Amino acid sequence: MAYITNQDIEDLSVGAALLGTGGGGDPYIGKLMARAALEKYGQVDLLPLDKVPDGMNLVACGAMGAPTILIEKMPSGDEIGLALRTYERRTGRKVDAIIPFEAGGINSMMPIMLAAEARLPVIDADGMGRAFPQLEMETFNVYGVPASPVALADEQGNAVIVETKDAAKAEFLARGVTIRMGGQSYLVNYGMDGATARRVSVPGTMSLAIGIGRTLREAAAGHRDPLDALISFFRTTHYETARVIASGKVVDVSRREQNGWSVGVVTIEPFDASRRPVTIQIQNENLIAEEDDKVLAIVPDLICVLEADTAMPITTERLRYGQRVNVLGIKVPPIMRTPEALDVFGPAAFGLKKPYAPLEA
Numbered sequence: 040m041a042y043i044t045n046q047d048i049e050d051l052s053v054g055a056a057l058l059g060t061g062g063g064g065d066p067y068i069g070k071l072m073a074r075a076a077l078e079k080y081g082q083v084d085l086l087p088l089d090k091v092p093d094g095m096n097l098v099a100c101g102a103m104g105a106p107t108i109l110i111e112k113m114p115s116g117d118e119i120g121l122a123l124r125t126y127e128r129r130t131g132r133k134v135d136a137i138i139p140f141e142a143g144g145i146n147s148m149m150p151i152m153l154a155a156e157a158r159l160p161v162i163d164a165d166g167m168g169r170a171f172p173q174l175e176m177e178t179f180n181v182y183g184v185p186a187s188p189v190a191l192a193d194e195q196g197n198a199v200i201v202e203t204k205d206a207a208k209a210e211f212l213a214r215g216v217t218i219r220m221g222g223q224s225y226l227v228n229y230g231m232d233g234a235t236a237r238r239v240s241v242p243g244t245m246s247l248a249i250g251i252g253r254t255l256r257e258a259a260a261g262h263r264d265p266l267d268a269l270i271s272f273f274r275t276t277h278y279e280t281a282r283v284i285a286s287g288k289v290v291d292v293s294r295r296e297q298n299g300w301s302v303g304v305v306t307i308e309p310f311d312a313s314r315r316p317v318t319i320q321i322q323n324e325n326l327i328a329e330e331d332d333k334v335l336a337i338v339p340d341l342i343c344v345l346e347a348d349t350a351m352p353i354t355t356e357r358l359r360y361g362q363r364v365n366v367l368g369i370k371v372p373p374i375m376r377t378p379e380a381l382d383v384f385g386p387a388a389f390g391l392k393k394p395y396a397p398l399e400a
Contacts (some may be wrong), residue, residue, distance in 0.1 A: 041084070041085045042082045042084050043161070043191035047249050048073050048298075049070065049256075050252025051148070051245070052069065052251035053251060053351065054247065054252040055148070057248075057343050058142045059169070059170040060342055061170075061321060061344060062301075062354070063147070065144065066354070068101055069146075069147070071271070072148060076116075076151065079155070080158065083154045083160070085161055085163050085245060086160040086162050087163050087243070088237055091136070091236055092233045095135045095136055096133065096230070097137070097162065097323060098134050099138050099140035099166060099177075099227070099229035100119055100139070100226065101150070101227075102114075103224050103226055105323065106163045108222040110397065112221055114192075114223070115198075117194070118225035118400075119156075119192070119225045120153055120226050122190045126130055130188065134159065136159050136161070136233075137160070138150065138165060139162075139164075139166075140166045140174075141171065141177075142169060142244035142245070142248060143163060143167070147165075147244075147245065152222040161245065162245075163245045163246050164243065164244070166179040166229065166239070167384075168244060168339075168374075169371065170308060170385050173357050174186060174214075175206035175209070175210045176384040177206070177229065178182060178239050178374055178375065178380065179229045179239055179254070180242070180383060181380045183239070184235060184239055186210075186228055187202045187203050187204075187384040188202045188230075189201040190227045191216055191226045192225050197250070198216050201272065207333065229254055242372075247276055251272065255269060259306040259349065265350035268350075270283075273340035273369060281368070281370070282319075283367060284335040284366050285309060285330070286347065287305065287308050288308050288316065288363050289305060289360055291305065292305050292360065294355070301355060303355070304321065305318070305319045305321065305344070305355075305358050317329065319344070319366070321355050325342035339371050339380070340370055340398040341368065341371065342366060342368060343367045343368075343369065344365075344381065345367055346365075347364055348363070369396045369398070370398045375396070381395055
């Protein structure tokens with residue numbers, strides 16, 4: 040079993056920002072909090088999904104809310120531990136391991152913080168393979184794990200339990216609580232055993248995120264093209280395909296808070312004068328990239344906006360006029376492309392009129 044080092048935290052913060060497809064919360068804040076937790080409580084083991092014992096009692100954890108809130112409303116660091124204790128009291132079961140509910144931004148860091156405090160391992164997997172804006176958009180939910188009970192906590196020491204019969208209703212109620220907690224909450228839910236986790240999780244996403252960060256760091260140190268290095272790295276992973284779908288300058292960013300999400304549109308003027316402007320629709324994460332009426336990439340495949348020179352990911356709340364960017368499309372694993380999965384987090388689930396078209400097609 041490997042353990043998570045301080046260098047892993049640095050690399051993970053970069054990889055999680057990329058897998059977050061613009062959302063998932065500010066990874067820099069998460070990085071600082073995860074490093075502080077390791078210094079205070081000691082090392083955290085990273086347990087491969089295929090090594091999880093059948094009877095191990097797992098829970099998922101992460102943050103809920105609009106990513107832009109984190110810029111002004113810093114977490115105290117105590118919220119996620121309070122959510123776990125509240126969950127354990129409600130269920131009467133001791134938790135044996137932590138699994139991220141998404142592989143993106145701060146939500147790849149929260150499990151490390153919680154695991155360090157509770158002295159538990161983190162599972163090298165998650166329930167989204169990227170970041171999605173809604174609680175029901177999990178492979179856990181797609182393949183039959185109940186979302187409830189959901190334990191939410193905030194920086195004021197408030198804790199709430201939400202119990203419903205379906206994950207979409209849990210999202211609706213938890214989102215309402217989160218709004219009243221100031222737009223950001225920290226939660227624990229999706230309890231399951233190890234045998235179930237192996238069946239319903241996207242494997243290897245924590246180590247994938249660390250590998251992304253390591254690839255970009257080593258490319259910079261070796262004065263190699265970081266974008267080429269990144270695309271080559273993805274060929275060696277279970278995500279397989281990554282390709283540039285647009286390159287240009289950000290010329291417009293429209294963004295607002297709506298129902299607890301950050302929503303908006305970013306427009307990119309291509310460097311190639313023969314191409315039309317590219318628009319990306321946002322709901323916390325990047326959902327669809329289009330050139331006029333042509334779909335370049337669409338959920339659940341990843342749409343990642345990267346700095347043109349460094350290939351470092353740019354989260355949606357940090358997009359600005361004048362940035363020179365490449366937009367990378369990345370294929371998701373098969374577990375995220377089944378008909379059942381597309382029903383939950385495919386284009387129609389976001390109200391998009393365009394059908395799903397695989398990136399490689």
